[in-house]
Amino acid sequence: MSSVGSDVGIVSTQYFRSTRPLVLQSGSVLEDLVLAYETYGALNPKQDNAVLLLHALSGDAHAAGRHSANEKHPGWWDAMVGPGKAFDTSKYFVICSNVIGGCKGSSGPLSTNPNTGAAWQADFPVVTIQDMVAAQTHLLDFLGIEQLFAVAGGSMGGFQALEWMAHHPNRVKKSILLATSASHSAQAIAWNAIGRQAITRDPLWCDGFYHSDAPPQYGLAIARMIGHLTYVSEASLAQRFPLRYQTATGPGYSLADEFGIESYLNHQAEKFNQRFDANSYLYITKAMDYWNIAQPGQSLSEALADWTGSTLVISFDSDTLYPTSESALIAEHLREKNVPVEFHELHSIAGHDAFLLESSLQTPLIQKFLQA
Amino acid sequence: MSSVGSDVGIVSTQYFRSTRPLVLQSGSVLEDLVLAYETYGALNPKQDNAVLLLHALSGDAHAAGRHSANEKHPGWWDAMVGPGKAFDTSKYFVICSNVIGGCKGSSGPLSTNPNTGAAWQADFPVVTIQDMVAAQTHLLDFLGIEQLFAVAGGSMGGFQALEWMAHHPNRVKKSILLATSASHSAQAIAWNAIGRQAITRDPLWCDGFYHSDAPPQYGLAIARMIGHLTYVSEASLAQRFPLRYQTATGPGYSLADEFGIESYLNHQAEKFNQRFDANSYLYITKAMDYWNIAQPGQSLSEALADWTGSTLVISFDSDTLYPTSESALIAEHLREKNVPVEFHELHSIAGHDAFLLESSLQTPLIQKFLQA
Numbered sequence: 001m002s003s004v005g006s007d008v009g010i011v012s013t014q015y016f017r018s019t020r021p022l023v024l025q026s027g028s029v030l031e032d033l034v035l036a037y038e039t040y041g042a043l044n045p046k047q048d049n050a051v052l053l054l055h056a057l058s059g060d061a062h063a064a065g066r067h068s069a070n071e072k073h074p075g076w077w078d079a080m081v082g083p084g085k086a087f088d089t090s091k092y093f094v095i096c097s098n099v100i101g102g103c104k105g106s107s108g109p110l111s112t113n114p115n116t117g118a119a120w121q122a123d124f125p126v127v128t129i130q131d132m133v134a135a136q137t138h139l140l141d142f143l144g145i146e147q148l149f150a151v152a153g154g155s156m157g158g159f160q161a162l163e164w165m166a167h168h169p170n171r172v173k174k175s176i177l178l179a180t181s182a183s184h185s186a187q188a189i190a191w192n193a194i195g196r197q198a199i200t201r202d203p204l205w206c207d208g209f210y211h212s213d214a215p216p217q218y219g220l221a222i223a224r225m226i227g228h229l230t231y232v233s234e235a236s237l238a239q240r241f242p243l244r245y246q247t248a249t250g251p252g253y254s255l256a257d258e259f260g261i262e263s264y265l266n267h268q269a270e271k272f273n274q275r276f277d278a279n280s281y282l283y284i285t286k287a288m289d290y291w292n293i294a295q296p297g298q299s300l301s302e303a304l305a306d307w308t309g310s311t312l313v314i315s316f317d318s319d320t321l322y323p324t325s326e327s328a329l330i331a332e333h334l335r336e337k338n339v340p341v342e343f344h345e346l347h348s349i350a351g352h353d354a355f356l357l358e359s360s361l362q363t364p365l366i367q368k369f370l371q372a
Numbered sequence: 373m374s375s376v377g378s379d380v381g382i383v384s385t386q387y388f389r390s391t392r393p394l395v396l397q398s399g400s401v402l403e404d405l406v407l408a409y410e411t412y413g414a415l416n417p418k419q420d421n422a423v424l425l426l427h428a429l430s431g432d433a434h435a436a437g438r439h440s441a442n443e444k445h446p447g448w449w450d451a452m453v454g455p456g457k458a459f460d461t462s463k464y465f466v467i468c469s470n471v472i473g474g475c476k477g478s479s480g481p482l483s484t485n486p487n488t489g490a491a492w493q494a495d496f497p498v499v500t501i502q503d504m505v506a507a508q509t510h511l512l513d514f515l516g517i518e519q520l521f522a523v524a525g526g527s528m529g530g531f532q533a534l535e536w537m538a539h540h541p542n543r544v545k546k547s548i549l550l551a552t553s554a555s556h557s558a559q560a561i562a563w564n565a566i567g568r569q570a571i572t573r574d575p576l577w578c579d580g581f582y583h584s585d586a587p588p589q590y591g592l593a594i595a596r597m598i599g600h601l602t603y604v605s606e607a608s609l610a611q612r613f614p615l616r617y618q619t620a621t622g623p624g625y626s627l628a629d630e631f632g633i634e635s636y637l638n639h640q641a642e643k644f645n646q647r648f649d650a651n652s653y654l655y656i657t658k659a660m661d662y663w664n665i666a667q668p669g670q671s672l673s674e675a676l677a678d679w680t681g682s683t684l685v686i687s688f689d690s691d692t693l694y695p696t697s698e699s700a701l702i703a704e705h706l707r708e709k710n711v712p713v714e715f716h717e718l719h720s721i722a723g724h725d726a727f728l729l730e731s732s733l734q735t736p737l738i739q740k741f742l743q744a
Contacts, residue, residue, distance in 0.1 A: 026625035126625040186609035186633050187601070189616065193634045194597045200627075201590040203575060208627060218573040222594060225566045229559070237558035244561065244664075251662045253398035253498040255572075255580060255654055259661060261558050262565045282627055289631060290623045292616075320692065 005084025007074065008040045011065035015105060018138040022100075028125035032114055035139050036061040036098040036105030040081055041089030043145070050145045051087055051370075052136065053077065053096040054153030054160035056356075057227070057284055058276060060104035063096035064089075079359035086363040092149065092370070097139055099132040099160070101284050103277035107135075109208075110277055121279055122208020128287050129156070133163040140171065150370060152176035154355030155322065156284070162293050162304075162330070169306040176312045176366060179319050179355040181326035182300050182333075183292035188321060191230050192285035195223030199278050208279055220278040221269035228268050233318040233351035237261065300333040310340040312369040314362060316354035317347050342369060377456025379446065380412045383437035387477060390510040394472075400497035404486055407511050408433040408470040408477030412453055413461030415517070422517045423459055423742075424508065425449065425468040426525030426532035428728075429599070429656055430648060432476035435468035436461075451731035458735040464521065464742070469511055471504040471532070473656050475649035478507075481580075482649055493651055494580020500659050501528070505535040512543065519543050522742060526550035526727030527694065528656070534665050534676075534702070541678040548684045548738060550727040551691050553698035554672050554705075555664035560693060563602050564657035567595030571650050580651055592650040593641035600640050605690040605723035609633065672705040682712040684741040686734060688726035689719050714741060 018033035038061045043050060053063050055076070064081035066074050075096075080086040087094050098106040101124070109124040116123075140148070151161040151172050158180020164172050181188070202219030204210055241260040243249070252258045257266065294303040311334055315327035324345045331343035346361050348354040355362070390405035410433045415422060425435050427448070436453035438446050447468075452458040459466050470478040473496070481496040488495075512520070523533040523544050530552020536544045553560070574591030576582055613632040615621070624630045629638065666675040683706055687699035696717045703715035718733050720726040727734070 025623070028625075122627060126623075126627065128623065184616075185606050186613045186616070187606040189631050190601050190609065190633045190637060193629070193631060193637060194594060194601065197597065197634075197637070198570060198594050201594070221573070222566060222570050225569065226598065229562050229566065234557055234559040237562065241558045244556075244558070244661075249668060251397070251498075251500065253400075255494060255498065255658065257565075259561050259565060261562045262569075265562060265565060265569070286627065289616075296621060 005082045005088070007078065008065035008082045008089055010068065011038055011040065011062075011075070012067060013038050013061050013105060016139050016142055018135075018142070020138060022131070022135055022138065024125055024131045025128045026126055030100070030107055030125065032107065032111070033100070033135055033138060034105070034107050034111065035100070035135055037139060038062055038064070038075070038096050040064050040094040041092055043093040043143075047145055048147065048149055049092050050143075050148050051092045051094050051150045051152065052140075052148050053081070053087065053094060054151060054157035055096065055099065056153070056155035056157050057288065058272070059157070060102070061096050061098040064094075076356065080363065086359065086366040087152070088367070095143070097136045099284065100135045101127040101132070101280060101287060103280040108277075109279035109283060121210070124279070124283065126286055127283060129159045129163050129291050130167065132287065133160050133167065136160075137168060137171070146171065148172045150174040150176060152178070152366070153180070154178035155180055155352065156288055159288070159291050165307040165309070165311070166293050166303050169308065172309055174310045174312070174370065176314075176369065177327070177330060178314045178362070179316055179322050179352055181322040182303075182330050183294065184289050185326070189289045191226055192289050195226050196282050196285060198222035198226070199282060205278065208282075210278070215273075216278045217273045220273055220276065220281060223281055224269045224272040224276075225265045228265065230321045231352040233320070233349055235318060235349035236351055239349065240264070300329065301336055304333065304337065307334075307337075308339055310369070310372070311342070312365065313341065313343040314355070314365065315345045316350065316352070316358070317345055318349050319352045319354060321352040377454045377460070379450065380437035380454045380461055382440065383410055383412065383434075383447070384439060385410050385433050385477060388511050388514055390514070392510060394503070394507055394510065396497055396503045397500045398498055402472070402479055402497065404479065404483070405472070405507055405510060406477070406479050406483065407472070407507055409511060410434055410436075410447070410468050412436055412466040413464055415465040415515075419517055420519065420521060421464050422515075422520050423464045423466050423522045423524065424520050425453070425459065425466060426523060426529035427468065427471065428525070428527035428529050429660065430644070431529070432474070433468050433470040436466075448728065452735065452738075458731065458738040459524070460739070467515070469508045471656065472507045473499040473504070473652060473659060475652040480649075481651035481655060493582070496651070496655065498658055499655060501531045501535050501663050502539065504659065505532050505539065508532075509540060509543070519545065522546040522548060524548035524550070524738070525552070527552055527724065528660055531660070531663050537679040537681070537683070538665055538675050541680065544681055546682045546684070546742065548686075548741065549699070549702060550686045550734070551688055551694050551699075551724055553694040554702050555666065556661050557698070561661045563598055564661050567598050568654055568657060570594035570598070571654060577650065580654075582650070587645075588650045589645045592645055592648065592653060595653055596641045596644040596648075597637045600637065602693045603724045605692070605721055607690060607721035608723055611721065612636070672701065673708055676705065676709065679706075679709075680711055682741070682744070683714070684737065685713065685715040686727070686737065687717045688722065688724070688730070689717055690721050691724040691726060693724040
């Protein structure tokens with residue numbers, strides 16, 4: 001999991017405010033569209049070197065670098081973005097756009113409802129992956145980029161990349177799909193649904209209109225624990241917790257927490273509560289659960305009928321959330337269409353999270369694909 | 373999944389009260405041990421045809437038959453127990469013993485604490501798989517059975533069967549281990565731990581001393597949904613929910629439940645709340661998470677050093693909770709000891725639940741093993 005290249009240094013998040021309202025798939029109209037984004041590297045004079053990175057459920061626009069010299073952790077994909085890295089900022093103008101519906105600076109339940117002057121909360125319109133990408137087209141228009149050199153994303157980021165391929169094929173040349181799927185499986189929907197149940201059954205949720213200093217933390221904690229466990233593999237957990245007990249060497253014979261994994265999950269949940277909004281968790285998981293690139297009655301090939309660009313598809317053998325079979329299906333349909341596609345199943349014990357962690361495995365494949 | 377043989381008819385649960393206190397692994401003493409159990413068939417004069425069935429997390433003593441002619445569902449393993457069935461009651465005296473710590477008639481948090489005259493609730497001592505089996509030895513003594521012809525169990529029932537093999541090898545001739553493991557994996561512990569978090573974070577849990585008419589239903593609902601999803605496979609869910617939406621054909625664009633799997637999980641959770649106690653869920657999952665047949669520093673072969681009987685080990689290829697690798701490990705260690713062992717990985721899409729559902733696959737293997 002070692003990294004190559006150098007870092008992008010100090011960066012800052014930008015906020016784009018659209019001059020055009022965004023018509024959502026539901027028919028609702030978002031009059032006041034804001035997107036948080038970051039850019040790394042420079043747009044070339046021909047404006048043909050832009051690469052758009054698309055993030056997963058709990059991600060944000062801060063993909064690389066640090067916001068200040070003393071920021072503890074760099075952006076979420078720092079190992080992959082920078083001079084000489086997979087997304088080489090000495091060659092490409094790399095953009096990372098946040099999604100709508102979230103809580104990381106873009107329009108979402110924490111944004112102000114212009115009708116009331118208060119936060120939207122559960123009155124925010126329900127959005128889809130298609131809506132997230134439609135919002136990003138406004139950002140590209142603003143940045144003056146007609147065609148992206150590439151889109152790239154893992155997990156829900158891959159959903160967005162597929163959406164670009166299906167509905168905006170002329171605006172993208174190459175697409176990189178990591179640990180993703182063309183539609184949400186029953187099991188993937190179910191895990192998200194249990195997370196939503198945990199939030200909406202938390203008495204503090206208050207039908208989505210909770211007080212900002214009394215959010216449904218317990219519900220969001222459980223949702224995050226469930227999510228987290230679907231992102232990792234038994235092998236990675238066994239490696240992290242070779243001794244099952246946190247401090248003792250055997251059972252404490254009490255109802256208290258005593259396993260290493262319990263303490264770890266509690267810690268993950270606490271951190272998540274500090275950085276994520278419970279309503280946003282509902283909105284984004286809904287968008288994921290609606291996800292199916294094919295419309296009813298349509299095949300995957302039909303959904304991608306207009307796509308003629310090149311695609312790199314990568315899956316990981318320990319990913320049980322979006323298993324290799326789902327990536328293979330995408331690759332197979334693209335091959336049937338006779339468009340260039342390259343498919344790799346990589347070996348990793350990191351589970352679904354591998355796309356965030358296995359930079360040294362992904363980097364050479366991505367570099368070669370972008371240079372080809 | 374068709375069944376063979378005929379049914380055991382009308383049966384009733386018996387309650388055994390021990391005349392001896394039970395010393396638990398924790399050192400606590402259960403002065404007043406009660407075990408619920410059922411029997412089917414007859415003990416032969418030589419008393420050498422008794423088969424003890426051991427149940428899983430949410431099971432009970434009611435393995436087969438009906439308690440009354442109008443009982444809607446028969447016992448949980450009815451397809452496997454009866455004249456001509458896998459556990460042939462025309463040949464064997466079949467006993468199914470409930471576990472301590474639960475809420476199905478045996479000593480557990482709903483039992484009366486003799487010191488207070490009220491229910492134990494969270495003051496009930498924490499029990500282990502070893503304790504569950506130790507309690508069952510009291511029942512066997514009472515029934516006058518020195519040696520069981522066989523023990524058999526799936527999932528946590530398999531833990532108990534392994535416990536019989538390790539610590540009471542002279543009291544068992546044959547052992548049947550279905551969809552089980554010799555120790556709880558980090559992932560299996562983690563899923564249980566999240567379920568416990570959901571219960572103990574429910575404000576109605578009240579540190580385990582909730583009012584009987586206001587139990588932590590939301591917490592137990594989430595715990596059950598998590599558990600249920602680890603028992604089934606994506607293939608079985610996809611088969612059950614070919615259309616993702618419950619009633620509509622597409623997104624409803626609201627935060628309300630709308631997926632078929634959501635409605636299904638809510639229904640499962642509601643049914644579970646009607647039949648299970650939240651504290652019992654904590655106690656039994658704790659016992660499962662402590663589960664490791666090997667003591668610290670001991671190998672699996674060492675743990676089973678005194679076992680000389682025959683063992684039938686069955687796993688299912690879609691079981692991700694106790695995957696084939698964990699059954700294979702047990703079979704391998706028994707082979708190393710040169711004791712008779714037969715191991716089969718069966719194909720099923722039913723996931724971990726296959727041991728409850730795939731009676732036609734298991735029946736011939738079990739019949740042959742018991743007759744050999």
